[in-house]
Amino acid sequence: MDILDKYDLISKRHSGLLEVGEEPFGLRMERVLSATEALVNGRTTILAGTNNYLGLTFDPACIAAGVEAMQAQGTGTTGSRIANGTYAMHEDLEQAIAKYLKRSNAIVFSTGYQANLGMLAGLAGPHDVIFMDADSHSSIYDGVRLSGAKVIRFRHNDAADLDRRLARSDDDGACKLIVVEGIYSMLGDKAPMKELAEVKRKHDAYLLVDEAHSLGVLGEHGRGAAEEAGVEDDADFVVGTFSKSLGAIGGYGASNHPKLDVLRFNARAYMYTASCSPSTVATVTKALERMQQSPELQKKLWSNANRLYDGLIELGYEICSPASPILAIRLKDEATAVWVWNRLLQNGVYVNLALPPGTPNGACLLRCSLSAAHSDEQIDEIRQNFAAIMQHLPLPSEGATATQARA
Amino acid sequence: MTDTMQSDTDEVLQEIRVLLEAHNPNRIEITEETDLSADLNIDSVAAMDVIMNIEDRFEIDIPLNRFGELRSVRDLAEVVRAQLKNG
Numbered sequence: 500m501d502i503l504d505k506y507d508l509i510s511k512r513h514s515g516l517l518e519v520g521e522e523p524f525g526l527r528m529e530r531v532l533s534a535t536e537a538l539v540n541g542r543t544t545i546l547a548g549t550n551n552y553l554g555l556t557f558d559p560a561c562i563a564a565g566v567e568a569m570q571a572q573g574t575g576t577t578g579s580r581i582a583n584g585t586y587a588m589h590e591d592l593e594q595a596i597a598k599y600l601k602r603s604n605a606i607v608f609s610t611g612y613q614a615n616l617g618m619l620a621g622l623a624g625p626h627d628v629i630f631m632d633a634d635s636h637s638s639i640y641d642g643v644r645l646s647g648a649k650v651i652r653f654r655h656n657d658a659a660d661l662d663r664r665l666a667r668s669d670d671d672g673a674c675k676l677i678v679v680e681g682i683y684s685m686l687g688d689k690a691p692m693k694e695l696a697e698v699k700r701k702h703d704a705y706l707l708v709d710e711a712h713s714l715g716v717l718g719e720h721g722r723g724a725a726e727e728a729g730v731e732d733d734a735d736f737v738v739g740t741f742s743k744s745l746g747a748i749g750g751y752g753a754s755n756h757p758k759l760d761v762l763r764f765n766a767r768a769y770m771y772t773a774s775c776s777p778s779t780v781a782t783v784t785k786a787l788e789r790m791q792q793s794p795e796l797q798k799k800l801w802s803n804a805n806r807l808y809d810g811l812i813e814l815g816y817e818i819c820s821p822a823s824p825i826l827a828i829r830l831k832d833e834a835t836a837v838w839v840w841n842r843l844l845q846n847g848v849y850v851n852l853a854l855p856p857g858t859p860n861g862a863c864l865l866r867c868s869l870s871a872a873h874s875d876e877q878i879d880e881i882r883q884n885f886a887a888i889m890q891h892l893p894l895p896s897e898g899a900t901a902t903q904a905r906a
Numbered sequence: 907m908t909d910t911m912q913s914d915t916d917e918v919l920q921e922i923r924v925l926l927e928a929h930n931p932n933r934i935e936i937t938e939e940t941d942l943s944a945d946l947n948i949d950s951v952a953a954m955d956v957i958m959n960i961e962d963r964f965e966i967d968i969p970l971n972r973f974g975e976l977r978s979v980r981d982l983a984e985v986v987r988a989q990l991k992n993g
Binding site: 631633640643644649650651652654663664667668669855856860861 | 949950951952954955958965966967969970971992
């Protein structure tokens, strides 16, 4: 018995995917050319699956800030803030985030995943109860498990179900923490924040909102789903990431809670990992500025999202949610999704392939994410590729699928 | 009292069997010993859907923390019974 034998079924499924085309889970890009293009197999490919919502990864001011910080303060911090110390720029970034989000305090984590891990396992303990949306990201599932709290899942985006479960809860005296996302990463659907906030108030619970996919995307100032719904005061804790709209890597937790800082000595995902490098902190700080100075980026992002959404609907594709910067196209089965994904790539368009169990309700999806940096011409080219593919759908049979994919 | 408990138990088991039929394409006989993963090929994500349907049917909450222990139909029935008793 080999220690990795347990994954044989998964490996077999993965090998099956490679037999009919490219590696969908870790595509090799020879070189990334811009916020929206990369060289793949020698071909310039439009990137429509990178969560680079505002297109800031190649922003000249962000790049200049990163280069300057690296030259001035080195390539890395080589350790955690509790051991190696805090750079002034870490604190400056935390203050900038707090100010932007209108919160009294913010804590920076080294990745978005760790932000959820640290905030959830830091906030909740074995005597608390967490009520989480069933479609939550894996970082939330991992964070709530790590907390040791009793964890109750409620039906996705169903405030009435959350209400019922809170009403059934018999954990007298326990703190209740509701956990939701602003926009859900797989289907691109928004949380019903107003209704969730009402339930939260009714049951005197805390509310944590993960705005990873909604920062810079929703709300007049881009603060996310809670801002858009006018319920920011109900979101006791906000989590977010630097790796989407802000174009770098890292994450944050922010709050008006006067005791938030205690997590710096209790959230293990903050304590026992190296802090963000100077260049990362600098590019994020600059990107935060750029985002606030450039509301037109959010407008262009939505214009692109609507343009592609309308085009795909017109072609007859089924999209899992109303127009949003994440467009999840539902396909009939895994073979179809894999075939379409490969066909798009061969023709110079990269989107995300998402298969069960990584998707809700066993859906086979092609997930597109739009960027403010996409030009109208690029959006139209993506649409044209989907139009050409539509002529081949539905695929005739499983046997033919493999042959067509190789062709 | 014992009779009532026994009939509740049977009802619990019966309802769970009905809910599991959606995951039983090979139409095997579902008994208390049926293993969710090995016999019904229910993966960890599908299991969470099954559990949510069970929660709705019995108007109970089964904490995520318990999911790892739920391997057989008997385990499901036992956790439902325990939650009904608590409620």
